[in-house]
Amino acid sequence: MTEVGSFSTNEPRSAEFYHNYLFIADTNSLLVFNTSNPESPRLVTTYREFSEPGRVYGLSISEDLLYIASGPGWIYVLNISNPEKPEKLYQLNYLSNANDVSFNGRYMYVADTNTGLLIFDMTIRRQPELTGMFYVLKSNISGSLQGWGGESVAVSGGYAFLRGSQRKGFYIIDVSDPANPKEVFHSIGKEIYDIAVSGNNVYLARADGTAQFDVLDISNPYNPEITGSFFIFETARRSAIAVHPSGDYIYAASGNTWHIFKIKDTTPPRVIIERPDEGEIFTNQVINVSGDAFDRSGIREVLVNGKFAGTESWNQIIELVNGTNQINITVYDNNGNSISEIIEVVYRPPITTPAKPAEIIPAETGLKQNGYALNLVFYGFLAIIAIIGIWIYMKKRRGKSIIS
Numbered sequence: 001m002t003e004v005g006s007f008s009t010n011e012p013r014s015a016e017f018y019h020n021y022l023f024i025a026d027t028n029s030l031l032v033f034n035t036s037n038p039e040s041p042r043l044v045t046t047y048r049e050f051s052e053p054g055r056v057y058g059l060s061i062s063e064d065l066l067y068i069a070s071g072p073g074w075i076y077v078l079n080i081s082n083p084e085k086p087e088k089l090y091q092l093n094y095l096s097n098a099n100d101v102s103f104n105g106r107y108m109y110v111a112d113t114n115t116g117l118l119i120f121d122m123t124i125r126r127q128p129e130l131t132g133m134f135y136v137l138k139s140n141i142s143g144s145l146q147g148w149g150g151e152s153v154a155v156s157g158g159y160a161f162l163r164g165s166q167r168k169g170f171y172i173i174d175v176s177d178p179a180n181p182k183e184v185f186h187s188i189g190k191e192i193y194d195i196a197v198s199g200n201n202v203y204l205a206r207a208d209g210t211a212q213f214d215v216l217d218i219s220n221p222y223n224p225e226i227t228g229s230f231f232i233f234e235t236a237r238r239s240a241i242a243v244h245p246s247g248d249y250i251y252a253a254s255g256n257t258w259h260i261f262k263i264k265d266t267t268p269p270r271v272i273i274e275r276p277d278e279g280e281i282f283t284n285q286v287i288n289v290s291g292d293a294f295d296r297s298g299i300r301e302v303l304v305n306g307k308f309a310g311t312e313s314w315n316q317i318i319e320l321v322n323g324t325n326q327i328n329i330t331v332y333d334n335n336g337n338s339i340s341e342i343i344e345v346v347y348r349p350p351i352t353t354p355a356k357p358a359e360i361i362p363a364e365t366g367l368k369q370n371g372y373a374l375n376l377v378f379y380g381f382l383a384i385i386a387i388i389g390i391w392i393y394m395k396k397r398r399g400k401s402i403i404s
Contacts, residue, residue: 015242058100069098111150136164211254269295290315295333320347
């Protein structure tokens with residue numbers, strides 16, 4: 001990662017992105033930054049129109065609604081359809097303190113001071129219905145308030161990621177059944193102040209001295225692995241973290257300073273070859289090669305046998321040679337990563353049947369046929385002479401019979 005920028009706020013505790021805007025819970029204020037240029041965010045709104053006690057601790061966004069955990073004020077709900085002009089809609093109240101909040105589907109998850117984690121069904125948005133609870137250790141059960149508090153929470157898929165107060169550690173909780181949340185992982189270590197999720201990575205913002213940020217691979221939630229860490233060498237009592245929607249930037253707060261880091265993209269793009277199929281046999285010499293390509297950074301170009309074929313949707317016409325042909329498809333993304341795929345097809349020219357030559361009658365055969373014809377004429381002539389002779393003979397006899 002490379003640090004590409006920084007800016008300061010008062011006392012950041014949490015942050016969430018909404019399109020190209022960054023919302024920061026700054027303890028007593030809601031700050032809104034325009035991040036169209038991710039390396040140079042611009043403050044566009046400072047919002048303080050909250051009823052007492054007016055705390056701004058944790059944030060979560062669902063559609064165009066911003067939910068703010070406000071300690072004893074519990075939850076504020078703002079309309080952020082116009083991010084530069086947030087509008088307070090209403091306030092949700094409950095018997096305890098809300099330190100952080102996270103939305104997932106129709107459920108709201110609250111890191112609660114006296115229990116740990118509260119889960120609410122938000123089918124009716126203004127009337128949350130308590131569905132489930134997860135206790136951070138039950139050793140201090142007292143009346144209806146049970147367990148140590150939850151300080152930070154994030155939810156993704158069927159899992160909640162919770163930091164317990166009083167150094168009670170980090171929990172991964174299976175919430176696929178919101179009425180019966182179950183712990184699947186727990187660890188104790190340096191205090192966690194904020195949690196962000198991006199894909200299979202969970203980012204943990206730690207502090208109490210030097211700000212430390214861990215990247216946790218949660219492909220297996222029962223056995224997560226730390227795949228990376230980075231430090232900001234400043235004295236910090238708190239820290240916070242947010243991942244830019246592009247996935248290319250991390251915003252990490254150490255104390256009152258936000259540091260912007262650009263993440264080096266080493267992930268190659270994806271390519272789908274729609275046609276032809278591997279090993280396909282053609283009798284046409286000219287074929288069309290086509291498909292699609294994908295990458296978070298966008299596709300710069302697709303080459304088919306070295307020729308430009310397009311970007312996200314691509315195609316190229318090529319001419320085959322007799323036999324087996326290799327087709328090389330290479331895709332480049334906008335961050336310089338590439339991937340190549342090679343497929344083989346076969347060209348077999350169609351078999352043509354030669355035309356039947358004209359029949360030539362040999363000279364000898366012709367002579368034989370001519371001889372037959374002459375013989376036929378000769379014998380026909382003899383038959384005529386014989387018939388004439390018989391006729392004359394018969395005529396003479398008839399004459400003699402008359403004279404006698």
